[in-house]
Amino acid sequence: MTTTTIRLPDDLKTRVAQGAERAGTTAHGFILEAIAEKAEREEQRGDFNDTAQRRYAAIVASGKTIAWREMRRYLEDRVAGKKGVRPVATKLAR
Secondary structure, three states: OOOOOOOOOHHHHHHHHHHHHHHOOOHHHHHHHHHHHHHHHHHHHHHHHHHHHHHHHHHHHHOEEOOHHHHHHHHHHHHOOOOOOOOOOEEOOO
16 A cells, blocks of 8 residues: 545545544545545446447447437337337438
8 A cells, every 4th residue: 555645625624524424434534435436437437438439430330320219219118018129220321
C-alpha cells in the first residue's frame, strides 16, 4: 500500500467527516470507498463505450440494423409475457 496526500478544502473536509460519521466509518475509510466507487464507475463507463464502439463498427461494417420501433415493440411484448416476433436486421436506408 502506498501513501498519497490529498489536500481538502475545509468545507469538503467537514462534509467528509459528517458523511463518515453517518456511515459509521472513519474519514479515511469514507474517502477510500468514495475513490473506489468513482474508479469503478469510470471503468464501467469505459467498458460501456468500448462495447458501443464495437457494436457501431459492426453496424457500419454490415450495413444492417434493427429499427427502434420494431425492437421496442418486441421488447414490450417480451416484458408483457408475449412471445413476440423477433425483429430481423435489415440494410440501412440511404
